[in-house]
Structure formats: C-alpha cells, structure tokens
Amino acid sequence: MTHQPHQNPASLSRIQQNVLASSERRLLTWLCSRMPSWVTPDILTALGMVGALAIFVGYAASLFSVEWLWIALAGYVLQWFGDSMDGSLARYRHIERPSYGYFIDHSCDGLANFLILAGMGISPFVRLDVALVALVAYLLLSIHAFLSARVLGELKLSYMAAGPTELRLMLIVLTLMMMALGSKPGLFGAISGFDVFVGTVAFILILLFIAQTLVTGKRLAIREKHAR
Template identity: 30%
Template sequence: MSGQKINKKLFEDRKRTNILSNPEQKFISYLVPRIPNWISSDGLTGIGLFGSIMIMASFILGKYYHIDYLLLGIVGFFIQWFGDSLDGRIAYYRNKSRKWYGFSLDIVMDWISTVMIGLGYVFYAQGNFELTGFVLVSLYGWAMILSLLRYKVTDKYTIDAGIVGPTEIRVIICIVLLIEVFSVGAIHYLVMGICAILFIINIIDTKKLLVLGDARDKEEKEAKKSENL
C-alpha cells in the first residue's frame, strides 16, 4: 500500500488540514474501490454508528465486568472511523453523492455518536469526574457548531481545527483507553487535559470565525454600496 496514490476527486468537497490527512486519504483511496457493491453509503453510516455503540458498551463493560473491555473501544473507534470516513467517499466514487442529504446525515450521526461516547464515559467515571464527560461532549458540540458556522460564513466546509481533526481525536482517545487499561484511573485526568486543550482550540477558532464574519459583513456592505451607485 506504500505506493498507493490519493484519489483527489474523492476529497474535492472539503479541505483537510489535519496532520494525518495524507496517510488517511491514501488509505481511504485504497479501501474505496474494494468496498463490495452491496454495501451502500448509508450502510457504511450504519457501520460507523455500530462502532460508536461498541465504544459506549466498552465503557460500561469495563466498569462492571473487567477493565480489559476498554480495548473493545479501540476496535469500536476503528469501525467508527471506517464507516464515517468511507460513507461519503463511496458515494463520490460511485457518482451517487447527495450533497445536502449526506451533509445533514453526517452531522446528525456525528452528534449522536459524540453523545453516546460521552454517555459511556459518564457510566465509567466515578464521583465528580462524571461531569468531565458532560464537559467533553459540550466542547465537541461547540467545535461542531464552529465548523457549521465557518461553512456558512466562508462557503468552505472543513472539519479540522488546524492540524487536529476527528481522526487525530480518535487516535488520542484510543491511546487514553490503552493507558487506562494499564493504569486504572488515569483516564479521568487525561480527559480533563483533553477538555482543556479543546477549550483553548475552540476559543481560538471562535475568534478566527468572528474575524471571518466581520470581513464578510464588510464585503457585503461594500457590495451593496456598489449596487446603489
């Protein structure tokens, strides 16, 4: 797979800036032609949702049965990535893309998955650490809102915050789960750290968005003045 090239047509609808974008897009370009025809884009969305259910279940099983069940969450994140990353790409590859249908479904499923994962962590956490799960979901929701507003303001859709995107977040959480298996209780402090980083990123992205919004306001005012001359 080292010689696999990126099929740029598959990624024309969005700009990616995340640090893993190049190997990720190469891997997706490798996988897309190999997806059986009987698996539809909606079917892949369902696979991604199943991965989120696995992640939520891994937290519950990890708390009430055995800590090693958290490793199931790592498998769940891969399945979630597989379905979430390939559902839209397979539609483009097969010339069956539905821009607004796919966009709407993607946002709804992302939010449902985020809530499920956060809920799983709330089940797993103890005492005041349960609030951290709520904070994490809220911060990720804030990031999703920023992404949608950025799309509205700039007409360009991006799901990344600089070099960090959904794939990087999945990898980070998988590492956190692995650490928790060997050092029980560490996850609570690591999640607090992730929340702090997300908060800073969201503040920076909010400021950038407001600058973009102000610039567009000025452009539209200038355009109206030109029309009235």
C-alpha cells in the same frame, strides 16, 4: 425577516488541512476500489454508528472490568471505517446525494460524539461533568462549522492541523493509558489525570470556537462592507 439563499451542500468548499489528510485519502481510495458492490454508503454509515455504540458500551462497562475497554478500542476502528468510508465511497462511485449525505452524516456525527463522551463520563476514568463540558465544546465548534458553511460556503473539517482521525487516535491512546494505569485516585483530589486531559481538550476547543467566531465575523464584516 430577510430570507437568505439556500446553500447547496454540493457547492461547499471542504477545508481539510489535518496532518493525516493526504495519507488517509490514499488509503480510503484504495479501500473504495476494493469494496464489494453490495456495500453502500448507508451501510457504512450504520456501521459507523455501531462502532460509536460499541465505544459507549466499552467505556460504560469498564465500571465492572477494565477489559471492556477492548470493546471501546475496537469501536474506534469500526467508527473510523464507517464514518470515513461512507462519503468516500459515494464520491468514488459518483453516487453522491449532497443534501441527504450532509444531513445524515453530521447528524450521526453528533450522536456518535454524544455516545463516546457519555460513555467516557460513565466510566470510572473521567468525571461526567468534565465529559459533558467536552461534549458542549465539540458542539460549539460544530455550530461554527455549520454556520460557516451557511454564510461562507466553506465546511471546515480540521483545526490546528487536526481533524476527526487525529482526535480518534488521541482517544485511542487515552484509552490504552486507562487500561495501563487503571482508575487510580486523582492527583488533585477528585480530579484525575484523565479529567485534566479531557478538560484541557475541551478548553482548547472552546478557545478555537471563540477565535474562529471572531475571524469569521471580521471576514463577513469586510466582505459586506465592500459589497455596499
């Protein structure tokens, strides 16, 4: 087995081309400049996970009352704040721990997305199997991002001009529609409009994984051919 050189997370090129990237960056910088000194990146990471847990509870408890979805909506805001601010604050204060931060951040992202989609699958709005397919699609795209970081030194944070923030906004709108429409019988038997939406997003993510795998594979083949 050939040993490949270790890719230092600090040297990764972050590729973030989502629509809200520049506006969000200005907002995060403004928030960082006003953050109390006792607030640390680790605290913000934990806060983001509390938000993810709130989303899970809100969706799961909507089995009993649609009003619980307000907890999920609040959870999205909290999860965005913690997840977006932890790395931003570390960079703002120049206290980055690249390997630790990379490992903890992406581990928490995986767990947070599991909680969100599991909660959605437990809710009366989205079938569990559809939610789990969406989770697999997310994990496939994550695998591609981590492999690209390893072999190309590029960490891709957005696809099709959309990143985590745009996805959260999409899910917030979906949750508001759940509150407005309720868990009515599906348009196609057991399949609801919410199932169709989540399933379509999952299908798009899987197609992106396949397309990005082909593109990256071609880049690597050309680069290694020229390196001979």
